[in-house]
Amino acid sequence: MxxxxxxxxxxxxxxxxxxxxxxxxxxxxxxVASGGTFDFVSPGGQTEIFYDPPADRGTIGNLTGENLMEEGQTLSLSDFEGQVVVVNLWGQWCGPCRGEADDLEKVYEGTKDQGVAFLGINVKDPQRDKAQDFVTNNNVTFPSIWDPSLRSLTALGGSYPTSVIPSTLVLDRQHRVAAVYLTALLADDLQPVVERIAAEQ
Incomplete structure (x- = not known):
């Protein structure tokens, strides 16, 4: 040859x-996205993306899954109707997730009286007890969906980078995507954004 x-x-x-x-x-x-109009785009590879004005924001699909801490109980985005929702993708195997856990909890405690909810999505953790230990050891009080197979994330659309862990979405009161972070967060960076979105009319 x-x-x-x-x-x-x-x-x-x-x-x-x-x-x-x-x-x-x-x-x-x-x-395949399960409903919703959100189409993720990261201009120039940005890790902090803001979607404004609100009228231009897209909605995610029907995000739902089993409650990590309560076997047999389902959690859904629809449980938080009318609230700003901070959705955080995390895994107990992820070092940056451990680093941001107390910051997320601080923002949750500091904004929940403003109509803000937090919803975690635990991914790629086939051993549920290890993920539960992460929640307990880090004093995380907001709920998480247990999703070892990433199945619930089809609601974020086909172009959302599910390989980027941790990542965080901030949804406005109509559950439209207002901000996406493809990096670990500090409370000082996240809280002002959440408060701004919570104050929108």
């Missing part, structure tokens, strides 16, 4: 692999 033939065969195999991978990604369940 000549060198050109080898190159041609290698190029063909590469194209087949890429095509198969792209097809798998495009047709899997995770590529």
């Amino acid at each position: 000549t060198r050109n033939s080898v190159r041609g065969l290698a190029a063909l195999l590469f194209a087949l692999v890429v095509g198969t991978t792209a097809t798998a990604c495009a047709t899997g369940n995770d590529a």
Whole structure:
């Protein structure tokens, strides 16, 4: 076999692999949003994205799943009707998640009287007890959905980067996406944004 033939065969195999991978990604369940109009875009690879004015914001789909701490109990975004909701994706295996846990709890305690709720989504943790220990050890008092398979995240749309953990979405009172953070957070950065969105008319 000549060198050109080898190159041609290698190029063909590469194209087949890429095509198969792209097809798998495009047709899997995770590529389908379950309702909602939110289309995630991160201009220039930004890690802090704000969606303004409010009329331009999209809604996420029907976010729901099993309560991490209460087996058999379901948690849904619809449980928080009329509230600003801070949705945080986390895992007990994630170092930055441990680092931001007390900051998130501080903002939750500081804003819940303003009609703000927090909803965690525990991802990629097949051992539920370890995730529960994380909640207990870090004194986290807001609820979390237990989602080891990332199934509930189809509500965030096919383009949301579910591989970025931790990440946080701030939803306004109509549950439209007002802000997305693709990084661990400090209370001093998050709280003013949450309070601003809670004060919107």
